[in-house]
Amino acid sequence: MRLLLLSNSTAPGRGYLDHAREEIGAVLDGARQLVFVPYALADRDGYTAQVAEALAPLGVEVTGAHTAPDPAALIGGARAVFVGGGNSFRLLKALHEHGLVRAIRERVASGAVYMGSSAGTNMACPTLRTTNDMPIVQPASFEALGLLPFQINPHYLDARPDTAHMGETRAQRLEQFLEENDVPVVGLREGTWLRREADRLTLGGIDAGGVVFRRGARPSEITPGHDLSALLREQPRFDTTAS
Structure with a gap:
């Protein structure tokens, strides 16, 4: 199984996907x-055109899943699948409606590359529950693709003592998730990604790194190059209130 899961698709002062272009080229091999798969945004044609322009320097031809009479059949013949960011609830709703949850799972298990950014990275997890997004629509289920046995929080933000925001910090929200569920969560700061090659999982990207949250343990910092392969052996348990 080959996965590339980006926290974000844009970086300050750089074009769409520019910060990860070398890594994308390597994983596409x-x-x-x-x-x-453009369903996280309303403008599906424009979104697909943006991706096609970004990947053209790599010699990659891009087809939007939404242009096919049967998107699941199109996925079934794909060598690589890229699920873009946007609203995770809208994205997952569309994946269920078009039969793409099963289609993507099966195709990736058969050897196709899976790339995700932001909401598309959320989709690689067992469930939607660690997204940052507003539920603008209601999916049939929170069940996502389950390409990994743990959760991810893209766009992870550290608490800022100088902010006027009085709501929960991102860390507090993830700790609340762990009060109800027993499964690790990897918080990916901007500019970072996870890459899976078979049974090996590593953190890549800029020096910002990430944070691993576990029930009953203090969050642990991780830096680019960190081997996270042990997370692939996790057995997630949901709706299990901590005692």
Whole structure:
């Protein structure tokens, strides 16, 4: 199984996907056709065109899943699948409606590359429950693709003592999740990503790194190059209130 899961698709002062272009080229490993899943945004044609422009320097031809009469069948023949960011609830609702949860799982298990950014990274987890997004629509289920046995929080933000915001910090919200569920959560700061090659999982990107949250333990900092392969052996347990 080959996965590239980006926290974000844009970086300050750089074009769309520019900060991860080298990593994208490496994980695609010569694949020249890619199916893009644009359902997280309303403008699906414009979104697909943006991705096609960004990947053109790598010699990759992009087809939008929404342009096919049967998106699941299109996924079934894909060498690479990229699920873009936007609203995670809208994205997951569309994946269920178009039969893409099963189609993507099966195709990735058969060897296709899976790339996700932001909401698309959320989709690689067992469930939607660690997204940052507003539930603008109601999916049939919170069940996501389950390409990993743990959760991710893209766009992870550290608490700022100088902020006027009085709500929970991101860390507090993830700790609340762990009060109800027993599964690790990897908080990915901007500019970072997770890459999976078979049974090996590593953190990549800029020096910002990430944070691993576990029930009953203090959060642990991780830096680029960190080997997270042990997380692939986790057995997640949901709706299990901490005693």
